[in-house]
Amino acid sequence: MISPLLGNIYLHYVFDLWAERWRRREARGNMIVVRYADDLVAGFEHEDDALRFLDAMRERSLHPGKTRVIEFGRRAAADRKKRRVSRPETFAFLGFTFICGKSRRGSFQLQRKTRRDRMRAKLQEIKTELRLRMHQTIPAQGHSLRQVVTGHFAYYAVPTNSRALSAFGHYLTDLWRRTLRRRSQKDGFTWDRMTKLADGWLPAPRILHP
DSSP, rough: OOOHHHHHHHHHIIIHHHHHHHHHTTTTSEEEEEEETTEEEEEEESSSHHHHHHHHHHTTOOOOOOOOOOOHHHHHHHHHHHHOOOOOOOOEEEEEEEEEEOOSSSEEEEEEEEEEHHHHHHHHHHHHHHTTTSOOHHHHHHHHHHHHHHHHHHOOOTOOHHHHHHHHHHHHHHHHHHHHHHHHSSSSSOOHHHHHHHHHHHHOOOOOOO
């Protein structure tokens, strides 16, 4: 546990304080930086600020495959629409894909979706765990899966992500159904029966965060 702690202290001095000083002395417009461990997103009002900051960052060591400048946000969406070019690119941060979308009323909306690769990895982890628990009782399996889904929703249940939450619940239920059918070929777990079982054990997908 000491390594991440020391890494965070190190980045505070070599990046956070430097970025704050750069914002005060170099930026022409508004600038914001969000960092979690060694993963970060920096936002700029002006493109030239972003490019100059990127050049300065290269001197402080960057991962070239993970660092890029994109046009993003409310203004970017409107400007690109006027220029008749494609919608703003998306970007991934802390397990989410961030998207310049629209609300039901047609206004700009920042949308967050669970990253597909993260969901696939989690479902593969659950599949492996279910195989290990194949011969446990259904209540024991249900209790374990309930904890998994509760933890997943506690992080990913943000506005605009309801479809991904429902998809996660659907795929997990199907994995559970396949596990139960594998251990008992004579006992047909139909989808209707499995849905009722899942409804009794797994929390329903709903938005938990503002």
